Amino acid sequence: MGDFRYIGRDIPRPDAVDKVTGLSRYIDDLYLPGMLYAAVLRPEYAHARILGIETAAAEAMPGVVKVVTGEGCTIHYGDNIKDLTPMAVDRVRHIGEPVAAVIADTPWHARAALEKIEVAYEPLPVYVDAREAMKEDAILIHEDNGEIWHLPTLHPIPGTNVANYYRLVKGKGEAGFEEADVVVEGEFNFPFGSAAAIEPHGAIVWFKTDGTLEVWSSSICPFIIREDLAHAYGLPVSHVRVHIPELGGCFGYKSDITVEQTVAYIASFVPGHPVKWVATRREDFIGTLIAHGIRIRMKMGATKEGKLVALKTTVLHSTGAYADTGVNITIGAAHNSTGPYEFPHCDLEGYTVYTNTPPVGAYRAYGHPEAQLATERMIELLARKLGISSLELRRKNYLREGSITALGERLWKHNGDAEAAARIVEEAIFGHEKPKEDERYYYGRGFAALMKSPKGAPFSTKGCYMKMNIDGSVSVNMAGAEVGQGLRTIVQQIAAEALKIPPERIRVYTEIDTQFSPYEWQTIGSMFTLQGGRAIVRTAERLIRKLKETAAQVLRCDIDLLDYDGEYVFLRSDPSVRVEVTRLARGYIHPDGITVGEVAQAVADARLPRYSNPDEHGQGTMGVTYTFGAQGCEIRIDKKTGEIIVDHFASAFDVGRVIHPKQIRGQVVGGVTMALGAALSEELKFDEEGRLLNPQFYQYHIPTYKERLRKQTIAFVETPGEIGPFGARGLGEHPVIGVAPAILNAIYDATGIDFYDIPVTPKRMKAALEAKRKREGEDAAKEVEA
Amino acid sequence: MKTITFTINGVERTVIVEEGLMLLDVLRDVLHLTGAKRGCDNGTCGACTVVVNGKAVKSCTYPIEKAAGAEIVTIEGLAEDGSLHPIQEAMVEAWAVQCGFCTPGIVMDLYALLEFDPDADDAALERTLNRHLCRCTGYEAIEEAAKLAREKMKKASGE
């Protein structure tokens, strides 16, 4: 440690100036010559057959170029399950599904004409919850479930609404409970939510006259979009070019293909014209990807000494009308439901269930917060039953060197130290007296430990291309999406460290363009620093190797005798024999003009080592790298209003290596705040008919300025990892994982009331307090009678 | 159609537009001044904030007719001669920028406050910032930036 020149320093963000001057260009800021605008009609019913669509009146509206419906559309897409179509063909399955679209000369003309489209529907039964959709007599949301193309690792149950059943068995599975002295059970719910970035989704698609397709999208997966669209339109993948402009936040829901197929389908009706579509706020809620919808039944067993022995988890995932983007979240929730603890016996299963709600997709931490809400509440219930401190119970069971995870992976020291992170939070939250209950408030403290693995795909790769210019400065190209997390800064720092040149001499790419950017699967799973960073280091090594190869010819010696220091390549045994890198960048030009060697440019990529698909037990190397952490809080509950005030929030993570202190703090503060929204106020509410009741920011309440946290403890443990650059691990998602359980555990500490689901709004809290008082009053009365 | 003339960032502009449009529609989709962002289109998020006659307004709900004859400042008009306005500097220095989508609106609202009242108290800062949604930062750095901006503006006005 401490030998770094640029790692661990707060170097400036390369994108900050453009962002404060309004010059950064996001999807809706792009205007192309001849561009037309699309608006999309969403259905009145969440589940219905389409009997007919009347478009003539809309076609006659000012500025309208074309009205598009899904009639006759044969495109099916999806990376895991091809259950999606760009526009409803003869049936709508959720309230945000595209039914028709208007293409017009201005956005407002397109929107005005939408209202003139008439659709006749025949409503069908609506299921907004997995439990309903799984009933024996439920009608099928996809009649051909099981026959739809899906990855061979998935197991749909034909004749039901179950799009996938996942099961993992470790040790003796459920039979392991025989070894338990104490068993607790509980059911928990993490309701629908939205990532709700302030920038809504959007895309521009242009079927060009030369037979190629050009796309701009607010997405973090340009290469997936490229492959998907090429497949849909029968083009060579090379003929689809996807650009990613600046992104106004992602948090997961701009990953996987979301709106691009729909916009492409619409644009295919006006070849030669770029067509832009940007979601309204309501559409961003219902017409992209929503989050969570995860109910968990859990059973946990321990010996009377407090050794965890068995875990049974059933994940019921209301995945929405299309399961392509949700299925892996179910799986992630199931196998990460152990939290950061070792259970010798596990039986973890997950049902991905079709429902008549918008499809669930990635949301920061991908199944982990949903599952570990249950785990961390169960640990508390178990400790209570065992009569020991829950902190003690955790300490006895943390995954550590030599432990075997549910997936069957052995952990090493370099996987990190859960206990060290926990100690920091314990000290920050419990290291002093708790305020005494007073007239106005109850006071409580809560804790949650956490674990995250990436949940990627085995082929997930990140590429890097680097060229050294004739002045020794370096240009770096990658395809990792900057969504606000500060990825470009990290690229600059890692490249600087690896190349031994100052970050000011490195220029990092801004736009991603599949024609020029190196391949990257998608920027997900908190893997960019880890995997992308590794790609940078590998590319830098190749570039230095090239410089040395050229220098070996110039200095007339073997390459392994040479060293590089950022400015020179020199002979290790006599550093005065040297050549400047600036003279090697284009190859070396001898005084007579004869040039030897290669241009100093290199490309490399990186993926997780031996990452695999699940085997027949649902196990495999599907974690590979883990980040452990702990979170805790001190809260106050207003006795009258039920309002929960978080006075202090503490987080600690073993990140391996802190690369940029300011940015990593920014990730934690932002993540914790976002998760407080989920714990205390956010919930997408669908009525029985599947209609969303709160599709606006004034109804779906995300944390505002006045609700910001006033006091936070944020700390990092640095046990270097063996995979990432300079020992670093991922962190982007982790700060959201332990927040809800820490809050719920604190509520119990303050009031003795157990909550099993979120959000705990003031209204719910108040009702629970009143019910408790009433119960206590009755008990007291009974005592008096007795 | 209506003909409307206003001054924007010191330049007089005339637009011929349909009725019913909001200032944000015209800024973005007619004039292609895209610094003001569209986050909600109903006055909740603050991303579209610009300054009209010295007052911060949410341009997504500001009918274009009302802008006739007005002096409008947008984020594009703040940096002068290639150097940042002190509020912009403060946002950069306090690490208040992540995805940057909320940033122009926050900068403009602070501009409307501090340009005229560099002594604005904490409550005024609180009221101003509470008009903006940010999904990335958790607001900690934004609070710091606002206080730093106030310091910078105070210094500048004292000079």
Ligand code: FES
């Ligand atoms: S876009 Fe105007 S307040 Fe959100």
Ligand code: FES
């Ligand atoms: S920085 Fe992303 S919304 Fe504020």
